Amino acid sequence: MAGDLLPEFFLSTKVGFFPSPTGYTEHSLDPIRLRTAIEATADTLGRIPDIVFLHNPERSIRQGEHRAAHDSLTEACEALQGAARAGLCAGWGISTWDPRSVVNVLCHGRGLAxxxxxxxxxxxxxxxSAVVEGSETLADLLGVARERRWGMSPFAGSTRAPFWDTVNLSPLLSTQRQHSPVEAAFRLAYELPKVGRVAVSVNDPSHLRELVEATRLSVDRTMVDRYRSLLRDRQRPDHRALLRP
Ligand SMILES: NC(=O)c1ccc[n+]([C@@H]2O[C@H](COP(=O)([O-])OP(=O)(O)OC[C@H]3O[C@@H](n4cnc5c(N)ncnc54)[C@H](OP(=O)(O)O)[C@@H]3O)[C@@H](O)[C@H]2O)c1
Structure with missing residues (x-):
């Protein structure tokens, strides 16, 4: 039973989404709701999680005026820090789908206390490229080193799209080992940008076995750097357009 194995795992979870009165879920940075959810998590698990992530804070601060957004982000983070101090979790973090508004708030505010x-x-x-660059900026602003940065959603939720059968990612690797595009993509998720772990969703045990094997693939760092710079260039506005009459 998974329950019996729980003490063996390094466990992470997230807080930030709550049932809403209309029956859907809603996002909230309310420190009291966050603290209550963390207490309930420890009760339900029968042990404390190793990490609790503040889930997608951008969902509540995107529209916010900078000062108010900074204050609510700070209060939410203090709630997680307080929970860790109270022994409800061993550590805490921030998990973001799109880091750009969080970066914006921190750059215009006073950092995070x-x-x-x-x-x-x-x-x-x-x-x-914008999300890759934004994630690196956020890690720098928060002072989180590579080994404590986790990548997530390496296949954007599914490997069923037909391009996963045909895409060739081998030029970004330097290996003779046989590998599928999915395995190559998983290995590259540790590099784009550089992270210490990757959170992936797996139901099929044979998939898990393949992914563990894929972590042993070697990367061609020169080609990965080149790929990143091509992505960056593609995103920049085409300045030549400004020169047209
Ligand atoms: N913050 C957010 O808003 C947010 C949103 C989404 C996800 N996440 C995080 O990201 C994590 C994972 O991302 P995700 O759920 O979006 O999906 P994902 O990990 O990008 O993709 C999961 C899919 O990949 C398939 N897969 C895994 N290994 C495979 C293999 N070796 N060969 C073929 N297919 C393979 C799985 O199939 P099987 O299930 O059949 O094995 C599953 O359908 C989540 O656990 C969560 O922590 C966060």
Whole structure:
């Protein structure tokens, strides 16, 4: 039973989404709701999680006026820090699908008074250059080193799209080992941008076996750097257009 094995795992979870009165879910940075959810998590698990992530804070601060957004982000982070101090979790972090508004708030505010130990963001070949760059900026602003940064959603949720059968990612690797595009994409999720772990969703045990094998693939760093710079250039506005009459 998985329950019996729970003490053996390094466990992470997230807080930030709550049942709404209309029956849907709603996002909230309310410190009391966050603290209550963390207490309930420890009760339900029968042990404390190793990491609790503040889930997608951008969902509540995107529209916010900077000062108010900064204050609510700070209060939410202080709630997680307080929970860690109270022994409800061993550590805490921030998990973001799109880090850009969080970066914006921190750049226009006074930084963060408390420091998360971990940061989780998207990683892999399907992530836009803007999100890759934004994630690196956020990690720098929060002072989170590579080994405490986790990538997530390396296949953007599914490997059923037909391009996973045909895409060739081998030029970004330097290996003689046989590998599928999915395995190559998983290995590259540790590099785009550089992270210490990758959170992936797996139901099929043979998939898990393949992914563990894929972590042993070697990467061609020169080609990965080149790929990143091509993505960056593609995103820049075409300045030549400004020169047209
Ligand atoms: N913050 C957010 O808003 C947010 C949103 C989404 C996800 N996430 C995080 O990201 C994590 C994972 O991302 P995700 O759920 O979006 O999906 P994902 O990990 O990008 O993709 C999961 C899919 O990949 C398939 N797969 C895995 N290994 C495979 C293999 N070796 N060969 C073929 N297919 C393979 C799985 O199939 P099987 O299930 O059949 O094995 C599953 O359908 C989540 O656990 C969560 O922590 C966060």
């Amino acid at each position: 408390v420091s998360p130990s971990h940061l989780m963001h998207r990683s892999g070949v399907l992530v836009s």
